[in-house]
Amino acid sequence: MKKIHKRLSLTVILFIVFIDYFSIGIVYPLFSSMLFVEKDFLVSPETSNAVRGFYLGILLAIEPIFHFLSTPILGTLSDQKGRKKVLVITLIMATVGHLFGVAAIGLNSLFFLILSRILVGIGAGNSSVVQASISDMSTRKTKAKNFGLYNMALGIGFTIGPFLGGKLTDINLIPFASYSLPFIFSAVIIFINFLLLLKFFVETHPVNKTVKFDILHGLKVVKKGFMMKDLRGVFLCSFIYVFGFSFFMEFIPVYLIERFQFTPSKIGTFYGIASGVYALSSGLLIRPIVNLFSAKSVFFYALLASGGLFFLATLIKTTIGLYLYVALVEFHIAMLFPTISTIISNKASEEVQGEILGILQAVIALGFGMSPLFSGTFVGSYPILPMLIGGVCMLLAAVIFANIHFRKRLLD
Numbered sequence: 001m002k003k004i005h006k007r008l009s010l011t012v013i014l015f016i017v018f019i020d021y022f023s024i025g026i027v028y029p030l031f032s033s034m035l036f037v038e039k040d041f042l043v044s045p046e047t048s049n050a051v052r053g054f055y056l057g058i059l060l061a062i063e064p065i066f067h068f069l070s071t072p073i074l075g076t077l078s079d080q081k082g083r084k085k086v087l088v089i090t091l092i093m094a095t096v097g098h099l100f101g102v103a104a105i106g107l108n109s110l111f112f113l114i115l116s117r118i119l120v121g122i123g124a125g126n127s128s129v130v131q132a133s134i135s136d137m138s139t140r141k142t143k144a145k146n147f148g149l150y151n152m153a154l155g156i157g158f159t160i161g162p163f164l165g166g167k168l169t170d171i172n173l174i175p176f177a178s179y180s181l182p183f184i185f186s187a188v189i190i191f192i193n194f195l196l197l198l199k200f201f202v203e204t205h206p207v208n209k210t211v212k213f214d215i216l217h218g219l220k221v222v223k224k225g226f227m228m229k230d231l232r233g234v235f236l237c238s239f240i241y242v243f244g245f246s247f248f249m250e251f252i253p254v255y256l257i258e259r260f261q262f263t264p265s266k267i268g269t270f271y272g273i274a275s276g277v278y279a280l281s282s283g284l285l286i287r288p289i290v291n292l293f294s295a296k297s298v299f300f301y302a303l304l305a306s307g308g309l310f311f312l313a314t315l316i317k318t319t320i321g322l323y324l325y326v327a328l329v330e331f332h333i334a335m336l337f338p339t340i341s342t343i344i345s346n347k348a349s350e351e352v353q354g355e356i357l358g359i360l361q362a363v364i365a366l367g368f369g370m371s372p373l374f375s376g377t378f379v380g381s382y383p384i385l386p387m388l389i390g391g392v393c394m395l396l397a398a399v400i401f402a403n404i405h406f407r408k409r410l411l412d
Helices: 003-025 028-036 049-081 083-107 110-124 127-136 143-167 181-200 217-226 232-260 264-285 287-292 295-315 319-347 350-381 385-411
Strands: none
Touching (some): 003 083, 003 110, 003 127, 028 143, 028 232, 028 264, 049 127, 049 232, 049 350, 083 110, 083 127, 083 181, 127 143, 143 181, 232 295, 232 350, 232 385, 264 287, 264 319, 287 295, 287 319, 319 350, 350 385
16 A cells, blocks of 8 residues: 555544544433433423433443444454445444434434434444554554554544534524534534545455354353453453443433533533543553553552542532542543553463453443443432442442452462
8 A cells, every 4th residue: 555545544544433433422412411401302291200311321322232233243344345345334324323313303203313323333333444444554563653543533532522512502602503413513524534435545455255244243252251261350340340430421411410400511511521631641641650550550549549539429519620520530530441451461362462352342342331221210310320330330340350469469
């Protein structure tokens, strides 16, 4: 691949990453307000908070679950049919998914909104294809740098998405603001990305083989991870802390609406600050800490600190205090994901690095999908639960990890 073509292809790929997480995050400030502020929107006015919370859980869970299910299938498909064909299909699906979101708002249809999230989740499963494309066009010398750009694009997308999503619904800022505007905006920029892909992306893996689909491949991968004696405890820690973090971040808008009377715009600002601090911490602020201390020590400390901080959320009395608080939370959360990857990578041989880290990603995706699926009803009735359950999960993961790590040290 010529150097100029490689640069253009990499730019298009990184834009896909940015758009994927931008379009996922742009609707985060909307769902809680649709169900808990607009009492006659999507459901009937007499619907209880418990039922509203159940629907919120479905809306939050459906995208990561289909992301989880589609990622291994799309990755395999791209190995056998080429990267570009699969990316084209996923961008079309994501565009159509957001247009279904527009239709859902216009028709006041919860069914169409759920269908929208299914299509967006399947489209976002192209993350495996994107990473494979980056690997294809990278040398051993440039791979780390290019994957660093991948994570940067991801972080920026999820920082801007929720923030902009909140603002696009604020009638005080935009005269024609509405719940449908974020979906329209996302559909337009994904379609632009689709045109750029067609024009500038050069196929990095031109093959054509028979494909065998297995929709349960992701679940089989997770099962395999939990059958590994030396790693299943660490995978269990990963699932529990991701479940707790997801529970906290995805349902806290219900608490913010009740306690602080947050609008979608303010919820978007909250998520924007959280994601921005996470991205900054992941790339810069935590570097001295992870360089100075072992990955196991940093991971254990971050679990304890995050669990304690989750419990303290109810003590925050002001909006400014809340923003400072979530910044501190995200600083500690930023230590968890890279250190658990390091811990698991260090436990595996070089021959199975891709497989083991792939299992970790599947476990993480499952944690993000399961927490809203089974918890929305309870949060609708008890908005304080995100802090309590999130904190318990973090501390439980810390106890399990300490038992694994310190017991092994004693035995050694």
